[in-house]
Amino acid sequence: AQSVTQLGSHVSVSEGALVLLRCNYSSSVPPYLFWYVQYPNQGLQLLLKYTTGATLVKGINGFEAEFKKSETSFHLTKPSAHMSDAAEYFCASNFGNEKLTFGTGTRLTIIP
C-alpha cells in the first residue's frame, strides 16, 4: 500500500542547531513529494515540493529536502534553527494521482 511515514511525532532542537525531520514513502510509482508547515491555528503552507528533475529541492524560510529514491526518503533539513520555525510539519505525496496522502506530522520545538 502507498503510504507516507514521518519518524518522530515530536522533535526538539536548540536554536541555531540543525533541523532534520524525517519522511519515508512507500510507492510503486514515482511520487511527487511535498513538505507543508502549519503554524498554530492556521492552515497548511507549502514549504517545498519535488516533482521531477533536481533531487535537492530548496524551499521557503531556508528549508531544503533531498529526494533519495534508493532510500525512499524525502527528509527536510535546515542548517540553523530559528525560534520562528516552531510549528508542525507534514510530509505528503500524491502517488501519481490528484489526491495527497499525508504523514501524521512532526511537531518541531525550538529550545532557546
Place this chain on the structure above:
Amino acid sequence: DAGITQSPRHKVTETGTPVTLRCHQTENHRYMYWYRQDPGHGLRLIHYSYGVKDTDKGEVSDGYSVSRSKTEDFLLTLESATSSQTSVYFCAISDPEGGIYGYTFGSGTRLTVV
C-alpha cells in the same frame, strides 16, 4: 489564505444535528478537497471533487456528504453530527493540469460536537 475561504471558522453543534461547512475559491481550480485533521492522524481525506457535480469519496467518508454545484463552492455536510466528528476541517484546492502541484489550503473550520 488568498483565493480560498472557509466558513464558519468555528462552530459548536449538538449531537444529531446537521451541519454544513462551506469552502469558496476564487482561483477557478478544478479540484477541491475536504480533509479532517486529528492529533496523531495527520490529515485524512473525506471527499474530493474533480469538477462541478463530480465528487468521490476519500478514506474517511462515512457520515459525510458533499456537493459542488459551482466551480467556486464545495460544501461538506455532516448529516447527523456525532462527537467523533469533532475535528478541524480543511478545504484545499489544486490544479494539476495547470501545473499547480500540491494544494492551497484554507484556514480551517474548528467543529465541536457536544
